[in-house]
Amino acid sequence: MARSSRLPARLLGTRAVAPLPGRPGSRSTRQKRAVAAVLDSAGGFLSAQELFTRLRSQGEDIGLTTVYNRLRSLAEAGEVDAVRSDDGEVRYRRCDSSGHHHHLVCRRCGRTVEVEEASVERWADQVAAAHHFVEVSHTLEIVGVCPSCAC
Amino acid sequence: MARSSRLPARLLGTRAVAPLPGRPGSRSTRQKRAVAAVLDSAGGFLSAQELFTRLRSQGEDIGLTTVYNRLRSLAEAGEVDAVRSDDGEVRYRRCDSSGHHHHLVCRRCGRTVEVEEASVERWADQVAAAHHFVEVSHTLEIVGVCPSCAC
DNA sequence: CTGCATGCAAAATGTTTGCACTCTA
């Protein structure tokens, strides 16, 4: 009962040590390419369901299972970050690995702005250290309504 | 599709303008008392399912629906905090500090430390303002391994 | 008595799994 784990919790958290894409035995398919493309163009966070809808609405013939499969592989490979949102969906974003950053998200249109602020990182690390926590990571998201959606 | 909300997202996030317990028309029942008791004695985070199991195993005759009902009421009243864990369950804990705060969570044993830091709040609001976002809220959680679990 | 509270049963969601089929390499 306590043991649920619909998603191997290990996939979550923002740390990523990524093996390069194109590993042995990996095959290139239309679906893989499509998922990657949408993920790239989106920039921000996307849930599996959203991703699936976008693909379908742009005429791509792909199954929901495949989207989940792909997303899991990408997450395991460290090519996307996965965080669970408040409403229970897991949301993925292309991990540009160039630096740790957070997002300012519009709750209406989904527009996202990347935000970097070292002080927050430092603060989080300090807090953790003060309580002697190790292997620390953190998640932070600011949500609101963007100017275009405001009125 | 973006609109899922198995749990009205408004319950999450730590904003709480709490009406005092025992509001008008509120009745005291065995079940309510039982939930409150377990929640109190637990101290830390508890999922609805865990709470339910504990109640049952200690002989309490209560339904799962009631547990969920109660938890929702308590969350709306600001008497418990609700955070979604990595594995998808919402976990509740008796909320003692009345203000807005975040959590430092042990990813092994679930132990949590409440953290308050005005500067983070201010920073989040500033970032949002800079991009002209309104109706802003934010979520922040720091996860790591606590000293006892680090060994 | 009144209507808040309870809880069974059933629906809804997001995600995972079993497995037969498809296509890339």
Add this chain to the structure above:
DNA sequence: TAGAGTGCAAACATTTTGCATGCAG
């Protein structure tokens, strides 16, 4: 042609909802 990849259908776990019944005030 072997096996990685795909995707339908069905299973799952958590949470919500409909509704008839119960009980505190």
